[in-house]
Amino acid sequence: MFTVTTERPEDRAAIDQLLDRAFGPGRMRKMSYRFRDGVDPVANLQLVARGNDGALLGTVRCWPIAIGAMRAPALLLGPIAVEPALKGQGIGAALMFATLDMAAWAGHRLVLLVGDLDYYQRFGFVPAATHGFVMPGEKPQRLLVHALDPAALGTIHGVLQPAAALYRKSAA
Ligand SMILES: CC(C)(COP(=O)(O)OP(=O)(O)OC[C@H]1O[C@@H](n2cnc3c(N)ncnc32)[C@H](O)[C@@H]1OP(=O)(O)O)[C@@H](O)C(=O)NCCC(=O)NCCS
Numbered sequence: 001m002f003t004v005t006t007e008r009p010e011d012r013a014a015i016d017q018l019l020d021r022a023f024g025p026g027r028m029r030k031m032s033y034r035f036r037d038g039v040d041p042v043a044n045l046q047l048v049a050r051g052n053d054g055a056l057l058g059t060v061r062c063w064p065i066a067i068g069a070m071r072a073p074a075l076l077l078g079p080i081a082v083e084p085a086l087k088g089q090g091i092g093a094a095l096m097f098a099t100l101d102m103a104a105w106a107g108h109r110l111v112l113l114v115g116d117l118d119y120y121q122r123f124g125f126v127p128a129a130t131h132g133f134v135m136p137g138e139k140p141q142r143l144l145v146h147a148l149d150p151a152a153l154g155t156i157h158g159v160l161q162p163a164a165a166l167y168r169k170s171a172a
Helices: 009-023 025-029 031-035 091-105 117-123
Strands: 002-006 046-051 056-067 072-082 110-114 143-147 158-162
Touching (some): 002 091, 009 025, 025 031, 031 072, 056 110, 072 091, 117 143
Parallel strands (some): 072 110
Antiparallel strands (some): 056 072, 056 158, 110 143
């Protein structure tokens, strides 16, 4: 059994260790990390899964990004990771559904991520390149989008940009 809750500051060390185990030490070289430099995750969209004993079993975070010449606000979801020994028990799905629900309630219109369509299409993600989204330096087929507001697809498109100029990382 597990529960999904909001991440707490004291979870950070365990989250970093889980991400290192899930993605390997080179994870910060990924293109998507350039969108996280100098920016905090979006408040209330940084979730964890915990076991009954409080142990950290999974993590997901969302980051603010801007899209296109109009710098339309959107979310970049990730990284998401589940304790390797506990994969396949629905923890990843619970984190994804909770994140998308909370993002919708908060009024966000678009969620983008870099990942495998085979996994994320079950949560409503579709190829983003088809809809005119571009992440420089990333394979187009790995960029996916979920429209929380269907009207946003077709009206918002363009190059993804880090939101670092809009949001300043809080003092550690
Ligand atoms: C991806 C991840 C978060 C999924 O978490 P999870 O708790 O195992 O997911 P769930 O239990 O909800 O779903 C498991 C299902 O997803 C499938 N799945 C997992 N990763 C997949 C992938 N990359 N592509 C296609 N299917 C995938 C599993 O085969 C399983 O399929 P089944 O339901 O038919 O048995 C987890 O596998 C993980 O931490 N992976 C390492 C880090 C990673 O790759 N993160 C995603 C980066 S894009």
